[in-house]
């Protein structure tokens with residue numbers, strides 16, 4: 001007896017060429033998802049405000065890099081020298097007319113992975129305010145590392161915390177080209 005109707009149902013998926021076809025479809029779908037995610041990331045990075053980390057009178061920084069950035073991340077007391085000691089520098093930064101954010105206090109290695117108290121953070125906020133005439137509204141920890149307690153401290157001081165997601169979705173330069181990716185790479189991607 002021939003049972004033509006059973007052929008398709010019983011053999012579904014067990015035909016080797018059918019299995020290969022299914023696998024190819026899956027690979028194609030995954031590839032498409034990855035490509036479109038990368039494309040979206042590139043577009044987002046290209047259209048989001050540009051940032052530059054490690055702004056301090058103690059750290060030489062190309063004028064061109066600062067000018068093409070929208071957000072400058074300032075270290076208020078790098079090398080233990082408050083930026084307020086250089087009012088000329090404060091005025092120069094202000095004249096660029098950029099959004100300014102607080103980038104640690106002294107920018108020691110993983111500075112905010114160590115629990116800091118109110119007084120420690122406040123010193124940075126006060127120096128920033130004295131230099132630029134207004135309090136910071138955003139905070140980015142050095143090396144993007146921050147402890148749970150410090151997150152709380154930042155929140156309690158009404159500072160918006162910017163960490164890894166911010167760094168992924170924005171082009172972020174570094175004054176001395178000390179970022180994980182070079183400024184040249186950031187320019188392209």
Ligand SMILES: [Zn+2]
Pocket residue numbers: 053054103107142143
């Ligand atoms: Zn930094």
